[in-house]
Amino acid sequence: MLYYFLKVMAQLPLTWLHALANCLAQFLYLLPSSVKRISHANLNLVYPELSAQAHNTLLKNTLKSQCYTYVESVKCWGMPKLYSLDLVQNVQGEQLLKDALANQKGLIIVVTHFGCWELLNAWLSQYTVPVIMYKPNKNKSVDRFVLKARQNFNATLVATDKTGVAAIFKHLKQGGLTVILPDHLPKPSGGIYAKFFEQDVLCTTLVSKLAQKTQCNVLGLSCIREKSGFKVICQSMHDDINGQDLQRSVDCLNHDMQDMINQAPEQYIWSYKRFRRMPSHPHLYKSM
Numbered sequence: 001m002l003y004y005f006l007k008v009m010a011q012l013p014l015t016w017l018h019a020l021a022n023c024l025a026q027f028l029y030l031l032p033s034s035v036k037r038i039s040h041a042n043l044n045l046v047y048p049e050l051s052a053q054a055h056n057t058l059l060k061n062t063l064k065s066q067c068y069t070y071v072e073s074v075k076c077w078g079m080p081k082l083y084s085l086d087l088v089q090n091v092q093g094e095q096l097l098k099d100a101l102a103n104q105k106g107l108i109i110v111v112t113h114f115g116c117w118e119l120l121n122a123w124l125s126q127y128t129v130p131v132i133m134y135k136p137n138k139n140k141s142v143d144r145f146v147l148k149a150r151q152n153f154n155a156t157l158v159a160t161d162k163t164g165v166a167a168i169f170k171h172l173k174q175g176g177l178t179v180i181l182p183d184h185l186p187k188p189s190g191g192i193y194a195k196f197f198e199q200d201v202l203c204t205t206l207v208s209k210l211a212q213k214t215q216c217n218v219l220g221l222s223c224i225r226e227k228s229g230f231k232v233i234c235q236s237m238h239d240d241i242n243g244q245d246l247q248r249s250v251d252c253l254n255h256d257m258q259d260m261i262n263q264a265p266e267q268y269i270w271s272y273k274r275f276r277r278m279p280s281h282p283h284l285y286k287s288m
Helices: 003-011 014-030 032-045 052-078 082-087 094-102 121-122 141-151 162-173 206-214 248-260
Strands: 090-091 109-110 130-133 156-159 177-180 191-196 199-204 218-225 229-236
Touching: 003 014, 003 052, 003 141, 014 032, 014 052, 032 052, 052 082, 052 141, 082 090, 082 109, 082 121, 082 218, 090 094, 090 177, 090 218, 094 109, 094 218, 109 206, 109 248, 121 177, 121 218, 121 229, 130 162, 156 162, 162 177, 162 206, 162 248, 177 248, 191 248, 218 248, 229 248
Parallel strands: 090 229, 109 177, 109 218, 130 156, 130 177
Antiparallel strands: 191 199, 218 229
């Protein structure tokens, strides 16, 4: 039943979905929602220099943006690829992507949970067939809906385990492209502590280790929501991400991701408990 609800929802005009998202954001702000509480805690932590009024404005805007992201994702999943491509009104740094694909050294695209990142699957599929990790959704209806969309974008999906990492490594060595979202909280075995928004937080080492072993290209990719549509930004990443100093590599990766997010900080998914397991703030999300 949910599968068909999502299919119907995807057929609604985006303006209607945005109106629905506006209403949802108002409820999330007015009620003591976990989305609001977590976002508030994260924003206070990473932007301590802002005044109380500026914090509140940013909180309202990020709740609205997060709701927009949810409905936009459903729209992108449920519509043909050409629909998503038509939403892109501006592209910055496209030549960086073309040059990286042309030199056949392999390419890691770093994407954060920022803006309308789901639209990037359609945009990238114009240039290549990426190999990406896919973790099945616990809800079978949602998983069916999302999986079909991923396959329509011509991506090769691999498991989020050692076999998937091995497949990505092989693909990079053959000059292929993969997309990784490294701003999640990894398991302790797959991460090290590094600075992210000036906080010592557990960070994944996957991008750094793949870049070190393959010496592939690494680029950042963002999709920012604008009044007239969406802007895709492709940007260079720090050379030391490919270096042999793992700590330095992860630090540089985090710094570059911060720059990506700070382009429009209200469009980041601040409702994620990214700063768990921090010795300096062990109770940041207590009772959330």
